[in-house]
Amino acid sequence: MLNDGPGVYLAISALVVAVLSYCRKYRLDHSRPPLPPGPTPLPVLGNILSLDSARPWLTFNAWRSTHGDIIYARLLSKPILVVNSEEVAKDLFERRSGIYSDRSQSIVYEAFASDFNTGFMPYGNRWRLHRRIFHQAFHQTAVPAYHAAQLRSAHKMLFSFLQDPENYPNHFQMFTMTFMLSIIYDCEAKVEDDHVANAITRYGELIVDGFAPAAMMLMETFPFLLQLPSWFPGATFKRASLKCIQAGHDVKEIPFQYVKERMSANDMGPCLVADALNRTSEEDDVNITAIKETASVAFVGMQTTDTLLVFLLAMVLDPEVQAKAQAEIDRVVGKDRLPNFDDRPALPYLEAVLRETLRWHPVVPFGIPHATTTSDIYNGYFIPKGLAMTHDATKYPSPDEFKPERFFEDDGSLNSDTMRISFGWGRRICVGRHLVDASLWIAMANFLAFFSAHKALDEHGMEIPVVPKFTNGFTVFE
Numbered sequence: 037m038l039n040d041g042p043g044v045y046l047a048i049s050a051l052v053v054a055v056l057s058y059c060r061k062y063r064l065d066h067s068r069p070p071l072p073p074g075p076t077p078l079p080v081l082g083n084i085l086s087l088d089s090a091r092p093w094l095t096f097n098a099w100r101s102t103h104g105d106i107i108y109a110r111l112l113s114k115p116i117l118v119v120n121s122e123e124v125a126k127d128l129f130e131r132r133s134g135i136y137s138d139r140s141q142s143i144v145y146e147a148f149a150s151d152f153n154t155g156f157m158p159y160g161n162r163w164r165l166h167r168r169i170f171h172q173a174f175h176q177t178a179v180p181a182y183h184a185a186q187l188r189s190a191h192k193m194l195f196s197f198l199q200d201p202e203n204y205p206n207h208f209q210m211f212t213m214t215f216m217l218s219i220i221y222d223c224e225a226k227v228e229d230d231h232v233a234n235a236i237t238r239y240g241e242l243i244v245d246g247f248a249p250a251a252m253m254l255m256e257t258f259p260f261l262l263q264l265p266s267w268f269p270g271a272t273f274k275r276a277s278l279k280c281i282q283a284g285h286d287v288k289e290i291p292f293q294y295v296k297e298r299m300s301a302n303d304m305g306p307c308l309v310a311d312a313l314n315r316t317s318e319e320d321d322v323n324i325t326a327i328k329e330t331a332s333v334a335f336v337g338m339q340t341t342d343t344l345l346v347f348l349l350a351m352v353l354d355p356e357v358q359a360k361a362q363a364e365i366d367r368v369v370g371k372d373r374l375p376n377f378d379d380r381p382a383l384p385y386l387e388a389v390l391r392e393t394l395r396w397h398p399v400v401p402f403g404i405p406h407a408t409t410t411s412d413i414y415n416g417y418f419i420p421k422g423l424a425m426t427h428d429a430t431k432y433p434s435p436d437e438f439k440p441e442r443f444f445e446d447d448g449s450l451n452s453d454t455m456r457i458s459f460g461w462g463r464r465i466c467v468g469r470h471l472v473d474a475s476l477w478i479a480m481a482n483f484l485a486f487f488s489a490h491k492a493l494d495e496h497g498m499e500i501p502v503v504p505k506f507t508n509g510f511t512v513f514e
């Protein structure tokens with residue numbers, strides 16, 4: 037038989053290799069600890085059918101009651117680990133951060149111009165460089181330098197609310213956009229024909245097409261959808277991808293050129309890009325690219341805006357909380373001026389409202405999944421290399437109620453829970469967290485000092501009920 041030619045010889049060799057690798061996998065599977073427990077997967081589909089895609093936390097909670105704090109599941113071909121406890125999240129993402137700080141990669145990132153997004157980057161030198169630029173601009177003691185810009189934007193926001201209260205999502209968005217443009221590019225947002233703001237807005241709108249959960253899952257499962265020629269009937273993802281790649285190029289280049297031109301005309305104030313360029317040599321292309329990238333990443337997501345929408349909803353639904361926060365502001369600030377950052381320590385109830393807003397409906401509910409760089413063993417379970425891990429470490433009683441009181445000790449002082457958990461963990465913790473904290477506070481304080489949010493009235497003067505709805509994509513908001 038061995039004389040029957042090279043074909044047979046190759047077939048036998050392939051069979052031997054297959055048997056050996058099966059034996060090796062079998063030996064490995066049986067010599068290592070078990071995977072964490074989890075729901076039984078269906079062939080091919082895994083556990084995707086049991087996941088409530090609009091409100092995944094309900095599924096995670098149900099799984100937690102059966103399987104515990106650390107759950108292994110599979111969504112189509114993608115294995116995931118759900119960490120359902122703050123303690124476990126701290127153990128893995130902070131105490132073992134050297135292993136748990138990577139990100140899983142997706143073909144969607146490059147196709148939707150997000151491979152330069154710090155949040156999706158693999159753990160490595162390019163990511164470190166981004167973090168360093170962000171840290172220099174946004175570390176805790178750097179943020180007070182932006183208070184003046186944040187205060188100016190908050191005052192502009194009040195004016196817009198006064199002129200056109202119904203357009204409230206726009207006013208929150210402009211609040212975020214104006215101070216971010218100022219601190220990143222020393223640029224003032226104009227209402228019309230603003231090529232810097234337009235490039236940012238267009239890119240922000242186009243990446244959303246790629247990151248809707250259903251779209252992302254389709255592209256990952258059927259990657260050929262991104263290989264089709266753009267003229268091909270039904271090549272919707274491919275066409276969206278090409279547009280987004282162009283917008284991704286523009287969002288890095290247009291604002292950067294704006295800064296460069298003003299720098300050469302000696303007409304530039306301090307801002308993230310100019311400060312970073314002043315620390316960099318003109319030949320350092322790697323650093324210059326990282327500066328362009330980090331600057332545009334700072335605008336992605338606009339979660340500050342989404343969080344302010346959640347705040348407004350809470351105020352509409354809970355007039356007592358709103359009245360209590362306003363009474364505190366009136367007592368401390370008075371009626372003759374607007375709140376500023378110096379008032380913050382004297383406004384503990386407002387502080388609790390801010391924390392409760394972050395807790396009640398987090399806009400990044402499970403963070404950005406961390407991934408493992410090597411396999412690990414935790415609490416007797418095997419954690420495979422490359423596994424994507426999301427967390428839902430909810431620990432609050434009556435979680436659906438908006439209750440700022442939960443952040444107070446019995447003696448009336450604020451407790452130590454600053455809702456740091458909303459900003460993630462370990463080495464991948466949100467780089468914008470100190471900035472966001474100040475932005476949210478000044479916007480909420482000024483809004484409540486000047487306005488009250490109420491349910492709209494119908495033609496009979498009766499309140500129109502508000503039914504909260506949250507979309508679920510990369511962020512969750514009203």
Ligand code: HEM
Pocket residue numbers: 154155156157167170174333334335339340343399400402403404405406458459460461462463464465466467468469471472
């Ligand atoms: C309410 C507003 C915000 C919330 C709730 C939020 C929350 C988060 C969360 C949960 C993560 C993932 C952390 C992890 O993987 O453990 C993250 C990452 C990140 N955030 Fe924020 N964020 C907000 C606003 C901002 C802003 C304004 C910036 C702009 C500077 C920003 C920049 C980033 C970056 C660059 C990352 C990726 C960090 C990395 O992977 O190393 N975030 N954020």
